Amino acid sequence: xxxxxVGYPRMGPKRELKFALxxxxxxxxxxxxxxxxxxxxxxxxxxxxxxxGIKYIPSNTFSYYDQVLDTTAMLGAVPERYNFTGGEIGxxxxxxxxxxxxxxxxxxxxxxxxxxxxxxxxxxGPNTKFSYSSHKPVSEYKEAKALGIETVPVLIGxxxxxxxxxxxxGVEKSFSPLSLLGSILPIYKEVIAELKAAGAxxxxxxxxxxxxxxxxxxxxxxxxxxxxxxxxxxxxxxxVETYFADVPTExxxxxxxxxxxxGLGFDLVRGTKTLDLVKSAGFPASKYLFAGVVDGRNxxxxxxxxxxxxxxxLEAIVGKDKLVVSTSCSLMHTAVxxxxxxxxxxxxxxxxxxxxxxxxxxxxxxxASAGQKDEAFFSANAxxxxxxxxxxxxxxxxxxxxxxxxxxxxxxxxxxxxxxLDAQQKKLNLPILPTTTIxxxxxxxxxxxxxxxxxxxxxxxxxxxxxxxEEISKVVKLQEEFDIDVLVHGEPERNDMVxxxxxxxxxxxxxxxxxxxxxxxxCVKPPVIYGDVSRPKAMTVFWSKMAQSMxxxxxxxxxxxxxxxxxxxxxxxxxxxxxxCYQIALAIKKEVEDLEAAGIQVIQIDEAALREGLPLRxxxxxxxxxxxxxxxxxxxxxxxxxxxxxxxxCYSNFNDxxxxxxxxxxxxxxxxxxRSDEKLLSVFREGVKYGAGIGPGVYDIHSPxxxxxxxxxxxxxxxxxVLETNILWVNPDCGLKTRKYAEVKxxxxxxxxxxxxxxxxxxxxx
Numbered sequence: 001x002x003x004x005x006v007g008y009p010r011m012g013p014k015r016e017l018k019f020a021l022x023x024x025x026x027x028x029x030x031x032x033x034x035x036x037x038x039x040x041x042x043x044x045x046x047x048x049x050x051x052x053g054i055k056y057i058p059s060n061t062f063s064y065y066d067q068v069l070d071t072t073a074m075l076g077a078v079p080e081r082y083n084f085t086g087g088e089i090g091x092x093x094x095x096x097x098x099x100x101x102x103x104x105x106x107x108x109x110x111x112x113x114x115x116x117x118x119x120x121x122x123x124x125g126p127n128t129k130f131s132y133s134s135h136k137p138v139s140e141y142k143e144a145k146a147l148g149i150e151t152v153p154v155l156i157g158x159x160x161x162x163x164x165x166x167x168x169x170g171v172e173k174s175f176s177p178l179s180l181l182g183s184i185l186p187i188y189k190e191v192i193a194e195l196k197a198a199g200a201x202x203x204x205x206x207x208x209x210x211x212x213x214x215x216x217x218x219x220x221x222x223x224x225x226x227x228x229x230x231x232x233x234x235x236x237x238x239x240v241e242t243y244f245a246d247v248p249t250e251x252x253x254x255x256x257x258x259x260x261x262x263g264l265g266f267d268l269v270r271g272t273k274t275l276d277l278v279k280s281a282g283f284p285a286s287k288y289l290f291a292g293v294v295d296g297r298n299x300x301x302x303x304x305x306x307x308x309x310x311x312x313x314l315e316a317i318v319g320k321d322k323l324v325v326s327t328s329c330s331l332m333h334t335a336v337x338x339x340x341x342x343x344x345x346x347x348x349x350x351x352x353x354x355x356x357x358x359x360x361x362x363x364x365x366x367x368a369s370a371g372q373k374d375e376a377f378f379s380a381n382a383x384x385x386x387x388x389x390x391x392x393x394x395x396x397x398x399x400x401x402x403x404x405x406x407x408x409x410x411x412x413x414x415x416x417x418x419x420x421l422d423a424q425q426k427k428l429n430l431p432i433l434p435t436t437t438i439x440x441x442x443x444x445x446x447x448x449x450x451x452x453x454x455x456x457x458x459x460x461x462x463x464x465x466x467x468x469x470e471e472i473s474k475v476v477k478l479q480e481e482f483d484i485d486v487l488v489h490g491e492p493e494r495n496d497m498v499x500x501x502x503x504x505x506x507x508x509x510x511x512x513x514x515x516x517x518x519x520x521x522x523c524v525k526p527p528v529i530y531g532d533v534s535r536p537k538a539m540t541v542f543w544s545k546m547a548q549s550m551x552x553x554x555x556x557x558x559x560x561x562x563x564x565x566x567x568x569x570x571x572x573x574x575x576x577x578x579x580x581c582y583q584i585a586l587a588i589k590k591e592v593e594d595l596e597a598a599g600i601q602v603i604q605i606d607e608a609a610l611r612e613g614l615p616l617r618x619x620x621x622x623x624x625x626x627x628x629x630x631x632x633x634x635x636x637x638x639x640x641x642x643x644x645x646x647x648x649x650c651y652s653n654f655n656d657x658x659x660x661x662x663x664x665x666x667x668x669x670x671x672x673x674x675r676s677d678e679k680l681l682s683v684f685r686e687g688v689k690y691g692a693g694i695g696p697g698v699y700d701i702h703s704p705x706x707x708x709x710x711x712x713x714x715x716x717x718x719x720x721x722v723l724e725t726n727i728l729w730v731n732p733d734c735g736l737k738t739r740k741y742a743e744v745k746x747x748x749x750x751x752x753x754x755x756x757x758x759x760x761x762x763x764x765x766x
Contacts, residue, residue, distance in 0.1 A: 001311075001323055003366035004056035004290050005049060006206075006241055006265065007154065007330025009355050010063060011517050012041050013337045021064065021521040024091075025099075031091055038062065042140065046149045048356065053363040056202060056239075059144050059151035060137040061330060064091075065098045065520050068119040068164060069107075071156040072097070075187050076133035079107065079123045079168060089133045098520060100703035108166070109519060109702060111612050113208060113244050115297070115333055116568055118519035122161065124180055125171035132187050138194045145199065153195055157207035157240065158184055159221045164209070173682075178221055185225065189232045196236060202262075204239040208329075210255060211245035211271065213618050219254045230260040239290060241265035243329035245616045246273040249281070256284050263288030268310060269295045269328040275310065278317060289318045292328035293365065294358050299334055299514070299528060299570045301353040302361045304368075304381045311369050325366040331355040334570075335514035335526075347391065348509050348530055350384045388530075389574070396506070396532035403582040411630065411637040412665060417692045420667055421727075423641040427601065428554055432762065433716065433730050433755045434485040436695070438648050438670055439497075439558045439604065440735035441475045441490035442744055451495060468493050469546060476550045482748045483756075486554045486602055489547035491737070497560045497606065498568040502527030504539040505587055508569075519702075522738065528570045529580060535587035538594050545598050554644075557595040557603040561647065562588055562631045567609035578627040585634040592636050596643050604646035605635055607664070608734075611654055625660040632664050644668060646693075650734045655683045658690075668693030672733045673715075684722035694723060697733030698751060704739070706746050712754035725762060730755040 011017045020037035023029040042062050049057045063070050073094055078084035081104045082096050098120055100106035108121040137153050144151040158181060165177035195203060207222070226233075226240075238261050247255075247266060252274075255264055266274045268291055283289055291314055293307040315323050337356040341349060353361060364377050388394065413420070454464040475490035494500040502508040508527045515523040540557060548555040562584035571577055588605065595603050610628055615621050636645045647666040654661060654671060661669065673681065673696030684690065698715045699707040712730075719728055730751060736744050 001366045001369040002055040003362045004324050004326040006327045007058050007061035007332055008045050009332045009336045015515050018521040046144050050149050052359045057151045058154045059140045060154045066119045071161050072122050073134035076131035100705045106703045122165035123168035124165045124177045125168040130183050132190045142198050152202040152204045154204040157205035158225050160207045160209040185228050192232045202237040206241045208243050210242045210251045226258045226260045233260045237262040239263040243267040246271040252277055265290035267292045267328040283318050288322050290324045290326040292326045294327045294361050296327040296329035296331050297333045299352050304378050307365055325362050340513040341511050351388045394531040399532040399534045399583055402586050411633045415641050420641045424644045427642045430485050435730045435752050435755050436486040437488050438735045439488050440737035442739055442741050443737045447492050472547050482752050488556050498565050501560050505533050507531040507533040526569045529572050533583040535590050541594050541598050544600050554602045557600040559605045561605045561607040563628045564607050564609040567613040581631045585631040588635040596639050602644045606648045608650045629660050629663050658683050658688055670695035670731050673697045681722050693727050695729030695731040701732045701734045704743055709750040709753040712751055713757050716758050
């Protein structure tokens with residue numbers, strides 16, 4: 001039985017690509033330097049998979065920023081503002097689309113399905129000109145072949161690409177990018193022809209939108225696309241890969257009927273119903289089934305015995321020669337290599353598998369299914385599975401009782417939001433259009449060094465506290481100089497908004513090099529939730545009290561919400577996710593109450609990832625939103641009316657869950673708005689009434705570009721056209737930790753100036 005990997009992490013085991021990218025962007029290294037790091041990483045990945053015995057090794061899954069942006073480059077679909085004049089797209093145009101530049105903003109960035117990875121949203125219109133402008137898929141295939149490694153070139157499928165696109169600025173919102181299918185297929189044909197000429201025998205089209213609730217005309221687009229490509233694909237084996245959920249019945253019928261397709265890939269980890277569909281509907285005898293039984297989105301070791309059982313079931317349906325063992329999705333959503341975790345607890349480590357180990361698991365399953373079972377490997381796996389199930393460190397009876405007792409209450413605050421806002425205003429005395437930031441301030445090299453040295457016991461706790469106190473004082477004074485109304489302490493004690501809390505909660509474990517790409521060079525290191533969660537002691541009160549003592553202005557207490565901690569962690573898979581979320585909510589509730597008791601009047605509980613966890617299928621969304629919103633309300637249901645609860649959300653499509661956001665019952669929500677071209681505001685134009693405070697972001701912090709006062713004022717005016725003056729806040733899109741002070745200072749200065757300008761204008765019209 002053959003083996004296959006859908007995709008692989010691209011940052012490198014020690015984030016080599018991240019550092020190479022940032023060095024290049026800062027002008028400290030050349031394009032050649034960057035390309036050398038990238039080439040070395042690609043070669044290492046391909047060789048690793050070849051050495052592990054993988055038959056179908058992916059190529060073109062490496063990216064300098066994002067695979068959807070790579071497809072935009074391949075198609076030459078560059079928005080006019082970047083002044084692309086044709087030819088091969090270079091780094092200048094490519095990174096301008098991703099990050100913006102001094103004169104033009106970046107393209108919109110949003111979440112890749114229900115993951116924490118972000119992609120650059122294509123901007124298309126009826127006049128978009130397509131041209132074959134990046135030969136990367138072909139060049140990387142040839143690069144691997146020169147090493148003696150045969151690969152499967154991977155492309156984002158044409159239908160998924162268009163379904164993920166949006167109408168460009170100035171184009172009617174009713175425009176359907178899918179209408180451009182006939183315009184992009186000629187480019188795909190050129191790519192296919194070059195891959196065939198280079199000797200490729202397989203090609204993989206990633207079409208994950210097939211797991212969505214698609215309308216009939218969208219499903220017909222798949223039939224149209226692959227029928228149109230049929231003659232070009234002749235002589236090639238073609239794999240259509242799906243992932244992240246079950247394939248609906250109608251989509252299954254559509255893709256299994258495609259003559260040009262040789263194989264279909266299914267996620268059998270998150271798509272458990274797909275197995276039943278294959279059993280009941282059957283599977284075409286002429287096609288290969290790529291069975292995604294090894295989880296590409298979590299770090300738990302595969303239950304090999306269970307996977308063998310699944311494979312045996314499928315083998316009885318499709319035959320051994322047509323069954324391929326695969327990952328459930330690309331491994332880019334998991335950490336790179338467990339070998340680098342020298343400090344991880346040995347028992348917990350035995351329960352885990354990172355990308356490198358998952359490659360080995362895939363091959364071990366394929367060999368076992370072919371009658372070459374590695375008995376020692378399977379025996380060690382069975383022992384680890386048993387250890388995890390019986391370990392006393394996993395279960396805390398008191399925590400489980402506390403979570404079970406939550407049933408029967410919806411945990412709402414006693415007073416409605418309008419009355420609470422009145423009480424809070426009497427206490428806080430804020431101006432109209434109050435200004436604030438989201439939480440973090442730039443993380444300088446000196447600050448990172450201090451945290452690193454403290455963790456390594458190279459400096460004392462006294463020295464560490466002194467250094468962090470100085471940083472907080474600097475950030476507080478800066479905000480007062482900018483004349484910001486509600487301050488933050490800048491989070492200098494935190495490397496990551498989830499990791500910081502996880503380190504102080506029971507039931508969490510941490511890695512040293514378990515990095516996962518979020519977007520571009522941005523990497524996160526998700527904690528591992530292995531057991532029941534509780535809060536042994538206060539986590540933020542010391543720093544928040546210190547910061548509040550430095551200013552007479554309100555100082556926000558900064559917390560990460562339970563849903564975001566859950567969605568940005570590697571979560572235990574031995575109990576329902578909502579049970580773990582309720583446990584985290586109870587822990588955060590204790591912290592909220594301690595902050596209030598310490599005199600903190602404004603507490604922000606970030607739920608940046610609430611929308612991200614929304615199931616892809618509509619039939620499953622109501623249940624998720626019910627327990628996710630409930631978890632948030634649990635955290636703050638006991639505070640006084642005068643304590644103002646903020647939350648923050650970023651980089652997702654919120655319009656379809658706006659009523660759930662209202663149901664969270666926060667006093668103020670700050671939310672991404674600028675990079676998506678004020679998409680959020682459309683929901684209010686359509687008549688949704690929002691009575692709580694709201695701060696749609698006025699500028700994009702994920703770009704180094706500095707917006708002018710006039711530009712920000714224009715954004716605020718657009719907000720005032722659909723939102724009441726007394727509920728509108730002025731703030732950036734997100735935290736500032738990834739930016740430099742040279743960018744932050746003028747941007748915040750302009751932001752406050754814009755708010756004051758609008759206040760003056762509003763006062764003069766009264």
